[in-house]
Amino acid sequence: MKVKMILPALTEATSPFFRPIKYSLFPPLGLATLAAHLAPDDEIDLQDEHVERLNTDDEPDLVIIQAYITSAYRAYALADHYRQRGAYVCLGGLHVTSLPQEAALHADTIFLGPGDDTFPQFLCDLRAGQPRKSYTAPAHRSIEHIPPIRRELIKRNLYLVPNSIVVSRGCPHQCNFCYKNAFFEGGNSFYVQRVDAALAEIERLPGRHLYFLDDHLFGNARFAEGLFEGMRGMRRLWQAAGTVQSVLKPGLVEKAAASGLRSLFVGFETLSPENLRASLKYQNLHKDYTAAIRRLHANGVMVNGSFVFGMDGDDATVFDRTVEWAVSNGIETATFHIMTPYPGTGLYQQMQSENRLLHSRWDLYDTRHVVYRPTKLTADELEAGYWRAYREFYAWKNIFAGAWTNPSWSERARHVAYAGGWKKFEPMWDVLIRAKRATNMLPTLETVLEGFGRHRANDAPRVQDNIPPNRIADAI
Numbered sequence: 142m143k144v145k146m147i148l149p150a151l152t153e154a155t156s157p158f159f160r161p162i163k164y165s166l167f168p169p170l171g172l173a174t175l176a177a178h179l180a181p182d183d184e185i186d187l188q189d190e191h192v193e194r195l196n197t198d199d200e201p202d203l204v205i206i207q208a209y210i211t212s213a214y215r216a217y218a219l220a221d222h223y224r225q226r227g228a229y230v231c232l233g234g235l236h237v238t239s240l241p242q243e244a245a246l247h248a249d250t251i252f253l254g255p256g257d258d259t260f261p262q263f264l265c266d267l268r269a270g271q272p273r274k275s276y277t278a279p280a281h282r283s284i285e286h287i288p289p290i291r292r293e294l295i296k297r298n299l300y301l302v303p304n305s306i307v308v309s310r311g312c313p314h315q316c317n318f319c320y321k322n323a324f325f326e327g328g329n330s331f332y333v334q335r336v337d338a339a340l341a342e343i344e345r346l347p348g349r350h351l352y353f354l355d356d357h358l359f360g361n362a363r364f365a366e367g368l369f370e371g372m373r374g375m376r377r378l379w380q381a382a383g384t385v386q387s388v389l390k391p392g393l394v395e396k397a398a399a400s401g402l403r404s405l406f407v408g409f410e411t412l413s414p415e416n417l418r419a420s421l422k423y424q425n426l427h428k429d430y431t432a433a434i435r436r437l438h439a440n441g442v443m444v445n446g447s448f449v450f451g452m453d454g455d456d457a458t459v460f461d462r463t464v465e466w467a468v469s470n471g472i473e474t475a476t477f478h479i480m481t482p483y484p485g486t487g488l489y490q491q492m493q494s495e496n497r498l499l500h501s502r503w504d505l506y507d508t509r510h511v512v513y514r515p516t517k518l519t520a521d522e523l524e525a526g527y528w529r530a531y532r533e534f535y536a537w538k539n540i541f542a543g544a545w546t547n548p549s550w551s552e553r554a555r556h557v558a559y560a561g562g563w564k565k566f567e568p569m570w571d572v573l574i575r576a577k578r579a580t581n582m583l584p585t586l587e588t589v590l591e592g593f594g595r596h597r598a599n600d601a602p603r604v605q606d607n608i609p610p611n612r613i614a615d616a617i
């Protein structure tokens with residue numbers, strides 16, 4: 142069978158203002174995971190529109206398209222195109238699960254939820270000549286026995302971070318703005334791979350650097366501990382995402398750092414307890430954010446803080462307050478978002494019932510545009526404040542102010558190199574990306590990450606002593 146797999150790009154990717162660095166970070170892991178269920182003699186062409194021009198003149202038998210909210214319209218246009226050419230077209234992914242009726246108009250078969258169980262079932266049915274119109278992930282899902290990801294289909298040189306990996310699905314928490322509840326509805330919503338299988342997947346990745354894209358790598362402490370134990374001695378340098386709560390848990394971060402964790406994406410989201418309560422992010426409530434950051438730094442782990450603007454408790458002061466807080470706590474990198482109600486989430490239902498949604502132009506649901514009516518801000522104030530927060534956080538004066546929260550000169554230099562490196566040298570990364578040499582940047586990244594861990598590890602006892610033990614205890 143000739144199979145075409147496509148990760149369509151959002152509209153922005155074809156615009157002259159397109160920022161290649163953002164979309165050339167990670168390869169299409171979901172599609173490469175699904176490809177493992179195809180037969181060895183199937184001819185597979187996997188294309189990621191973020192990094193290459195699609196060849197749409199081909200004539201595949203089967204087309205597999207993944208749709209995110211921002212790329213949904215593009216996904217539908219591609220699906221229509223291939224159906225006209227006589228191919229059998231499948232649509233799946235987060236947006237298809239949120240709005241199956243919308244997606245069904247453009248596909249022969251749609252998939253709701255993770256495809257790890259349903260895609261192999263569909264392939265059997267297709268080969269037997271009886272494919273169904275729709276497949277929904279079963280209530281009891283598992284990734285314990287998935288075959289190895291077909292990584293040879295990924296064009297590694299086109300990505301800044303080719304070694305992305307996912308060893309779990311979902312998350313144990315229930316925040317009302319997250320896509321997770323809709324996607325995992327009607328079954329287990331957090332499950333992990335076997336530790337030995339995850340370690341084997343890591344072994345298959347060349348080089349040293351890894352990026353875990355799991356929603357919450359620390360969500361199952363037993364699994365995480367087993368994984369970190371197994372990774373000790375592999376000489377890996379890795380980045381991941383985790384919660385404030387898991388950082389404050391004694392022992393876990395230490396094990397992660399000893400196995401090579403060098404930077405963690407932490408969802409602080411908001412400094413307001415009222416906002417946390419409203420968004421059901423109870424796991425952050427009454428947690429000492431500062432203690433979490435110091436604990437990460439003490440273990441040689443840089444912090445990428447994630448913040449959401451526009452929650453109902455936010456007024457016009459939220460932007461400057463958040464940036465000031467992030468800088469004064471020495472956070473190395475920050476990701477800001479405008480609150481975005483994804484269809485299928487509790488937040489979306491709330492906005493709909495309060496008649497606050499401005500439109501359904503999905504390509505603008507990209508966390509950079511305001512798509513609902515905020516309460517204590519105008520939409521313009523919210524968008525302007527969001528962009529200002531980015532400008533301010535990455536202004537040289539603030540990069541230096543953040544760096545100076547570190548005790549030693551070498552750490553300050555490293556903070557400046559990492560934070561400045563991301564934003565200030567973007568044009569240089571863009572040249573590398575356009576020359577299709579994105580991976581050439583990896584050795585530089587590895588050097589910075591390695592140095593950060595080595596230095597902080599030596600300092601760890603001294604810095605850790607500075608954290609009042611009661612504050613850690615309070616926070617747990």
Ligand code: B12
Binds near residue numbers: 164207
């Ligand atoms: C890596 C990543 C990116 C990367 C690239 C994406 C890529 N290469 O795949 C980058 C940095 C470019 C990115 C950008 C953005 N992202 Co992003 N990203 C992720 C992240 C962290 C991991 C994706 C991943 O690899 N998952 C692991 C694989 C195994 O899962 P999967 O891709 O979902 O695939 C499975 C299923 O979906 C299903 N499936 C998928 N497609 C199909 C098709 C068929 C036919 C079948 C059968 C099954 C199937 O089966 C797969 C196996 O189980 C997710 C969070 C997450 N944990 O998923 C957010 C996430 C997907 N991103 C999100 C968003 C909002 C964005 C941005 C709009 C953010 C922004 N402000 O810029 C942009 C725009 C993206 C776009 N192009 O439209 C949201 C999407 C919400 C939604 N409802 O669509 C997520 C869920 C984050 C979140 N918590 O809100 N992102």
